[in-house]
Amino acid sequence: MAAAALYDRESLRCSVCLDVFRNPVIIPCGHIFCKDCITGLWDKDVRRCPQCKQTFPNKPVVTDWLQMKELSEKLMKMRPKEEDDEDAEEHGVSCDSCTSRRTKAVQSCLTCVSSFCRSHLEKHNDLHGWKKHLLTEATDLQSKTCSLHEKLMDVFCRTDQKCVCLLCAIHEHKNHDSVSASEERADRQMKLMETREKFLQNVRDREKDFKELKQAEESVTCSAQTAVSESERIFSEVLCSVQKTSVRVKELIAERQRDELSRIEGLQEKVQQKISDLRMKVSELDQFLTTEDHIHFLQNYPTDCEESMCEEFEDLYNISENPKAFFCNVELLLSEMQERLMHVTKETEIKIKSG
Known part of the structure; x- marks a missing residue:
């Protein structure tokens, strides 16, 4: 029974849609096809039999085969649901020649x-292999077909900036600036290539800028490190x-202190x-004053006596009236040095910040 059913199924399969016959008809050469399959094929192509390749000068009259139709309908009812839904989940663009189930299309003409x-593509290539049919990856042809004339929109109207079919270009878009879609594509593709x-080029320029910025970053980092090292060296010096100056100032103060103390000691001896x-x-005068003669x-x-009383020590005038203020000028000089150093430090900080 299973073998007989398989035989019936294969014998009731249309060679165009590769599916069970729907409204089977007989053409003059004796071969059987789905009515929609054969008439649709003849509307688009030369009127000939897809199987024996017999050509007919005029559109042949097809004859319904009612007995075959009944068998096909019975077989359709017996077919499992899984077979009807084959490739349904991932069908994408469906094959236009498969009439009873949704099958994924692999190419569009x-x-x-x-x-x-794949099966109907082989049939298509067998029938039209000698013609230059334009094949592409499976695509939604409905969006590329004119809704008015049901023709491929292979003309581009530059006036209205839209794709139209050849009949639209002749009638509705008459006297418009129209070119073939391929020509407009080539023109726009060239512009896009230029863009x-x-x-x-912009990317290359920016990459060059970025490289220069990286180099500048490295230069700044290196320069900063050099400046820090140099500043440490200079501040250390x-x-x-300053430490040497501090020691020298102490030595100078000590030297002057010794000189002044030595001079004072000399004056002390004289005094x-x-x-x-x-x-x-005074003792001599006391004795002289006691004489009675x-x-x-x-x-x-x-x-x-009076002249000797007038003698003075001129060196005493060189000694300050306030010995505590003797080295006051040294303190003033050191304070001025500190102020100048602070001023230079502040000015240097400002110049470093301003660059």
Whole structure:
């Protein structure tokens, strides 16, 4: 029974749609096809038999085969549901020649304005292999077909900026600036290629800019590191110089202190000697004043006493009245040096910030 059913199924399959007959008809050469399959094929192509290749001068009259139709309908009812839904989930663009089930199309013919599965594509190539039919990947032909004339929209109207079919270009878009879709595609593709090249050039330019920026970044980093190292070296030398200056200033103060103390000690000795001399004269005067001999007193009266009293130590005038302020000028000089150093530091910071 299963073998007989398989035999019946294969014998009731249309050679055009490769599916069970729907409204089977007989053509003059005796072969049987679906009515829609054979009439649709003859509307698009030469009137000949797809099987024996017999050509007919005029459109032949087809005859319904009612007995075959009944068998086909019975077989359709017996077919499992899974077979009807084969490739339904991933059909994408469906084959236009498969009438009883949804089969995924693998290519579309822009000349026939139809999409075909692998089996029907072979049939199509057998029938039209000698013609230059334009095949492309399976696509939605409905969006590329004129809704008014049901023709492929292979003309581009530049006036209205839209795709139209040849009949639209002749009638509805008469006197418009129209060219073939392939010509407009070539023109626009050339413009896009030029735009693409500009984008690529822009990319190359920006990559060059980015490379220069990376180099600038490395240069800035290297320069900053060099500046830090140099600043550390200079500040180290400055600190060393300041420390040396501090030591030298202390030495100069100590030297001047020794000189001044030595001079003061010399003056102290002179003053002490003067004190001794004066006390001796006071003792002599005390003895002279006690004499009772008037003549002796007058004859030996010391006339140089008053002159000796007028003698002064000029060196004492060089000693400050306030010994604590003796090195005040040193403190002022050091304060001025500090202010100048702070000013230079501040000015250097501002110049570094401003670049």
